[in-house]
Every structure is written in C-alpha cells, then in structure tokens.
Amino acid sequence: MRYLKRGSFTLIELIVSVAILSVIVVSIYSVFSLGVRTWRRGNENTSLQKIRLGLLKMENELKRSFFFSKVPFRGTSSEIIFPLAIKVEEAERVYIVTYYIDDDKATGFKNLMRREMVFSD
Numbered sequence: 001m002r003y004l005k006r007g008s009f010t011l012i013e014l015i016v017s018v019a020i021l022s023v024i025v026v027s028i029y030s031v032f033s034l035g036v037r038t039w040r041r042g043n044e045n046t047s048l049q050k051i052r053l054g055l056l057k058m059e060n061e062l063k064r065s066f067f068f069s070k071v072p073f074r075g076t077s078s079e080i081i082f083p084l085a086i087k088v089e090e091a092e093r094v095y096i097v098t099y100y101i102d103d104d105k106a107t108g109f110k111n112l113m114r115r116e117m118v119f120s121d
Contacts, residue, residue: 054112058099058114061082061084062080064084064085065083065084065097066083066084068094070083070119070121071083071094071096071119078100078101079098079099079100079101080099080100081096081097081098082096083095083096083097083119084096084097084116093118093119094118094119095116095117096116096118096119098114098115098116098117099112099114100112100113
C-alpha cells in the first residue's frame with residue numbers, strides 16, 4: 001500500500017473544495033443580480049411616478065382652463081395652448097400655458113415641456 005505525504009491533496013478533497021467554492025460564488029452572484037434587478041425596477045418606478053405626476057398636473061390645468069376670447073384654446077399634434085387663471089397672493093392672474101414636445105438631440109428622446117406667460121393686454 002502506498003502512503004501519501006500529508007502536504008498534498010487527494011482528488012476527492014479537491015473536487016469537494018471546488019464544489020463548495022462554486023456554491024459560494026453562485027450564491028454571491030445571485031444576491032448581486034437580485035440587487036441590481038431591484039435597483040433597476042426602483043428606477044423605472046421612479047421614472048413612471050414622475051411621468052404620472054406630470055400628466056396629472058397637465059390634466060388638472062386643462063380642467064381649470066376656461067373660455068377666453070383673447071386667448072383661444074389651440075392644439076396641434078405636438079402642442080397645446082390654453083388660458084389658465086391662477087390665484088397669486090389674493091389676486092387672480094390669467095396665464096397662457098403651453099405644453100409642447102421638445103426633441104432632445106443629445107439623447108434622442110422627446111420631452112414634454114411646459115411654458116407659462118402672464119397674459120397682458
């Protein structure tokens with residue numbers, strides 16, 4: 001019978017240690033992957049909430065718009081213009097509100113923009 005030196009590893013010890021290391025690496029990767037997916041989903045939810053709040057503001061302003069002969073409601077496929085009365089410090093002012101689509105050439109995205117001007121005769 002042959003005797004092994006105590007300083008060396010057997011094939012079974014090597015296979016067991018590689019299997020344990022593989023389980024540890026896969027576990028760490030799974031936790032990291034889950035964290036990244038959760039972070040991405042959170043960012044998507046944040047973006048959707050910002051979009052929802054912007055559209056709610058637009059909806060509320062459109063509901064509060066009124067007929068004003070000097071500033072008629074106008075709309076195209078990429079822009080709407082309407083009068084809006086806003087109370088500022090106990091005085092009501094008429095604003096001309098414009099929502100329009102802006103092409104961002106740097107990112108290639110289209111942004112919904114809002115502009116308001118105080119109406120003056």
